Amino acid sequence: MSGFADVVFNINNLTATIRMATPIALAAMGGAFSERSGVVNIGLEGMMLAGAFCGVLGSHFTGSPWLGILLAVAGGGVIGAILAVFAIRLKADHVVTGVGINILASGATTWLMQAIWKRKGATDMVAGLGTWSVPGLRDIPVLGTILGVHSPLVYIGLALIALGWVVMFRTPLGLRIRMTGEHPEAADTVGINVRAVQYFCVILSGCLAGLGGAYLSLAQLNWFSKDMSAGRGYMALAACIFGGWNPLGGLGASFLFSFTDAIQMRMQTAQIPLAVEIIQMIPYILTILILAGAVVRSRPPAALGKHYESGHGR
């Protein structure tokens, strides 16, 4: 089993970890914003899927992957808006709504794919984002291998996550968001528009998850295939919780999940004598173990999943 050590302690695993963590971390940050404002977001999966689809759609029709990215952000935002209207305005159960949204997104993207491309499993290839090779950074030994050459979305994503952390913990807006999720009555009393904050956060979460989804279709594969998010939205939610509803924490959790995923993929190609199905289970098992260990320490926003009614009448 000398091959086993080569598989686990391979520097390319870290490069792959960065690559695979980006979409999950972006969606996890979306989850953090949504849930910090008090809205449970199981719909991240559907938002990612919509983003992945819209990205390919935009790139297909304009020839520009960057316009595809814009459409993906918009598409995720639309799904976020649907969740927001149902969960906030219509006071539907957040979790049931999220599951409905995921089923809807799965059907809608596959339906549209067949309507537009007349193909059942996957779309044609579209123009992808390619990679950036960062001068200076790429020449540093080890670090250059890990961080030097990636899709532009990796760098944009990391910057957004840092920005998200600043917004959430170092700005008045972030304070308002956190207060809304902790104690909406108090937030309302001091003049915060609870619903507006929640709408903003849920739509933002859709935009971020949509961007993460576009990463799957425009940075990793350059096409869309049926249900290509493959549970990453749920992993993002787990990363959000494990990361303590904090964009940076979510990034750390995503790194951890993606590291196991990277090892899993390397094991498959390295012909480790272990069945593919067993190897594929590793990231999911780890997610459960981590979640089981993490929840003890972290506490969700106090008013998470509750419906807020301004005023006390009605």
Add this chain to the structure above:
Amino acid sequence: MGLRGDVSRFAYSAIAVLLALVIGAVLIGTSGYSVKEAYSNLLMGAFGGVYSLATTVVMSTPLLFTGLAVALAFQCGLFNVGAEGQLYVGALASAVVALALSGLPPAFRVIIALTAGAGAGAALGFLPGYLKAKIGAHEVVTTIMLNYIAISLTTFLVKTYFRDPGPVDQTVLLPPGSRLPELVPGTRVSLGIVIGILAVALLDRVMRRSVLGYEIQAVGQNPHAAEYGGVNVAARTVQAMMISGAVAGLAGSVESMGTLYRFIPYFSPGYGFTGIAVAVIAGKSMWAVIPAAFLFGALQSGGQSMQLFAGIPMELMTMVQGLVILFVAAPALGSMLLKSRSRLSEKGGGRA
């Protein structure tokens, strides 16, 4: 909830389904298909003749179990998204046990194999229940992860230990005595549907007449109050998830023993997830699971013939399902639509 509440809820669910089908019609029309052709095939495929009706019943049967499983967990305030995975372990356990016991009389074989399926499902339900009760890990995330694990694990087990020597990854065919008997000869309508209805009757009785059912509902309505009132919330949570898992496991058992007559990896077209839609529509009533499962079975079988004869992708039905869940989850939608209509007619007379 009294009969009236059930009736008005059902009326609202019917409106939600109609609304979803209307949106579906718009999608069909704008995609360049004929709405009339699509929906006449949907209707004929679901109800037009003995064969169609039998297909609808066959497709409703697993949904009856998964819907019941999700609905039961709802009663305890738990959201079991893991019915899909529980169905897979149940299906494999039943198939393997039914094959292994081919020396026993058929009745014993069938009963023991069904028990094995329920047991496997319950075991898979135990874990998220335990993690929720003891640690507070959200059951939605853990059950979804377990779905992936269960599907991979059953595939692995079949490939490695229970594989048919033929070219396909599946178990060997169950001998006739290990199958659920056919109810209507010549169709695949099996005893499974009867077992499903019995399960509904039994669980309805448990929920409404037993201390266990009462306590499970108390936990679902307000865990803090239930704890204060002396209910062991952790134990009821684990038990509710295990019962839910057992019922979802039986969904797999009736598939492998009554319809497919073997275990095939990736056989389920998402019965566990459709079960969520069934449960959302059924609401608090266990009996309402039966018509709700029949409705989605009809959408499924009708959708198949729509795909076959009108060339319209099945995914339309997936969308309709998602829309139904959304609409039923938001009863306020109906009153909002009514209000905005009256507001339009009265020119701003409504409440802001």
